[in-house]
Amino acid sequence: MAEVDEIRQEARRNTRARFEQWAKNPTCAANTLSAVHNVRLDAAAKALDLKTSFGQSPFAIARGNRFEAGLFIDDAVKLRKALERKECLPTDSKGFLDLRLKMNGGTRVKSVDEALQLTEDWLDEIAARPAEAESIVAAPMIRIPKGVILPEALLIVDVVTVVEQDGLAAIRVGEVKVFPDRGGHTDPQQLATARAQAGVYRHAFELAVTARGLTDRIKVADDGFLVFTWPGSNSPAVRAGEDLTYQAIRAERGFNRLEEVAQSLVRDDDFAGDDPALIRRVLDADTDYSEACLAFCDLAPRCHGRALNDDSPVLLGGEVKRLLGDTTITRSIELLNGAEPASDRERDLQRQVQGL
Numbered sequence: 001m002a003e004v005d006e007i008r009q010e011a012r013r014n015t016r017a018r019f020e021q022w023a024k025n026p027t028c029a030a031n032t033l034s035a036v037h038n039v040r041l042d043a044a045a046k047a048l049d050l051k052t053s054f055g056q057s058p059f060a061i062a063r064g065n066r067f068e069a070g071l072f073i074d075d076a077v078k079l080r081k082a083l084e085r086k087e088c089l090p091t092d093s094k095g096f097l098d099l100r101l102k103m104n105g106g107t108r109v110k111s112v113d114e115a116l117q118l119t120e121d122w123l124d125e126i127a128a129r130p131a132e133a134e135s136i137v138a139a140p141m142i143r144i145p146k147g148v149i150l151p152e153a154l155l156i157v158d159v160v161t162v163v164e165q166d167g168l169a170a171i172r173v174g175e176v177k178v179f180p181d182r183g184g185h186t187d188p189q190q191l192a193t194a195r196a197q198a199g200v201y202r203h204a205f206e207l208a209v210t211a212r213g214l215t216d217r218i219k220v221a222d223d224g225f226l227v228f229t230w231p232g233s234n235s236p237a238v239r240a241g242e243d244l245t246y247q248a249i250r251a252e253r254g255f256n257r258l259e260e261v262a263q264s265l266v267r268d269d270d271f272a273g274d275d276p277a278l279i280r281r282v283l284d285a286d287t288d289y290s291e292a293c294l295a296f297c298d299l300a301p302r303c304h305g306r307a308l309n310d311d312s313p314v315l316l317g318g319e320v321k322r323l324l325g326d327t328t329i330t331r332s333i334e335l336l337n338g339a340e341p342a343s344d345r346e347r348d349l350q351r352q353v354q355g356l
């Protein structure tokens with residue numbers, strides 16, 4: 001029993017990992033159930049006899065932690081240079097605020113409560129004096145203001161920048177990943193997961209700023225930035241100007257769903273381990289497959305197979321899916337080749353695809 005209690009506590013502490021998993025595809029009900037019930041996706045995949053490969057490798061985690069920690073050494077000098085080079089910050093940017101917990105490599109914040117309080121104080125401070133704001137802030141922690149989500153309902157954003165803009169404090173969210181940045185050849189699935197997470201954080205910041213009544217003093221930028229690595233090194237490669245509008249809209253839909261699922265829970269349910277009934281529930285839930293799934297979810301072969309059967313445009317990536325909507329790939333090709341449209345929607349689509 002003592003051991004079960006220990007595991008239960010660990011599961012609670014591990015909320016961040018569950019939240020991050022959820023953020024990679026917030027509109028998939030199966031993923032939402034998995035995060036809320038703490039049913040691991042690899043356990044669900046095993047129940048279908050699928051090969052599992054996304055169990056967390058301690059080496060990958062250690063490398064990720066090392067990379068992230070290196071960014072913030074000496075008042076984040078390495079990250080600052082990379083951000084200034086990409087014009088995410090002006091060349092004379094100043095100030096670094098470290099809100100990381102000591103257990104996560106921070107220098108002074110000892111507890112979750114302290115991190116939450118310091119983050120709130122920081123929001124009030126930049127709202128009052130945007131010109132004096134530290135330009136880089138590591139790991140602000142937000143309590144999701146929309147009710148209970150996961151046991152702790154907390155979210156830690158990797159990094160944000162703050163600049164003064166028209167007398168307001170403009171916050172821009174950044175997501176740090178140890179993925180290599182290969183310019184136009186960066187792994188599309190890794191990019192999609194990083195963008196999805198950044199969209200969730202952007203939306204969460206909007207909720208937090210609104211909940212604090214600071215919307216007329218703080219602006220959360222529509223775009224964000226991703227911090228990857230230069231291939232073969234631990235130096236940061238910043239991808240600036242990532243438009244997160246679409247991801248933030250998806251995040252909002254996901255947040256609402258997450259809240260519904262969380263509210264339907266009996267509180268003791270939040271540690272489920274590998275309960276077969278809950279695994280079944282995850283397997284039976286609706287899905288919303290996207291290219292991001294291939295980078296984190298062991299159920300991806302099943303969902304990819306379904307998308308193939310459905311001839312779904314999502315197989316060609318999120319942008320193509322946004323363009324084609326529910327029109328199948330085969331039908332889209334027919335329209336592209338001049339088939340007679342069967343509806344106004346198809347006529348519109350034909351005009352768009354033929355004009356590409």
Ligand code: SF4
Nearest residue numbers: 028289293297300303
């Ligand atoms: S692979 Fe399937 S179950 Fe997993 S997150 Fe994607 S859509 Fe959901």
